[in-house]
Amino acid sequence: MPWTQRLWVYDLLTNKHFTLKQNPLRRADLDDFVAAYRPGNRDKREASERWKSFSYNEIIARDKANLDITWLRDESLEDLDNLPSPDVLAREIVEDLAAALAEFEAVAAALEERLSSNA
Template sequence: MKREDLDEFMACYSPANRHVRTPTWSADKPDGRRRMYGYEELIARDKASLDIFWLRDETLADSDKLLPPDVIAQEIVDDLEAALEQFRLIAGDVGRYDAATG
């Protein structure tokens, strides 16, 4: 992911002035990624849940488009191994910090 990948989001989000935020979703544009909800819409949800989805991943609806299970499994293994290596580095850094401040 690069900074420019967030440009559209930042333009819609308008961090400097939240009152000028503009949605990209509408009934005419159901694939818009920026959608605004009013208070009444949110509070009417079960337990005021903010677990909101309106975009659907079409590949999940069509199992023929899914990656083969062995490819998915290998991607999971790769991700877990990378995460474990990061935790090893962090643990090493924490150990050096504790020894220095001991």
């Protein structure tokens, strides 16, 4: 017998397209999830467009019981003719990678500083 009867899944990403610079994830983007989660009243959870539960049997019936669960249609995949040009996409990727590298550099510098001050 499984420990849980239902697995609740929230789809935050479909049709949201978060990026580090132009559309970063903000606390307000999580408000719907926080309202739906109801940690103290799990029995009062209600499914919505992005919040859905799956039974144990539904999950084990999936191919290899994987948890790569999607049910929303990604609108960006329907309109492939309106994708940005490759140079725009490449520039966005470079900007995202540069921002991520800067974040990692800041973490590495903070760790080095912490280690040197403890020595």
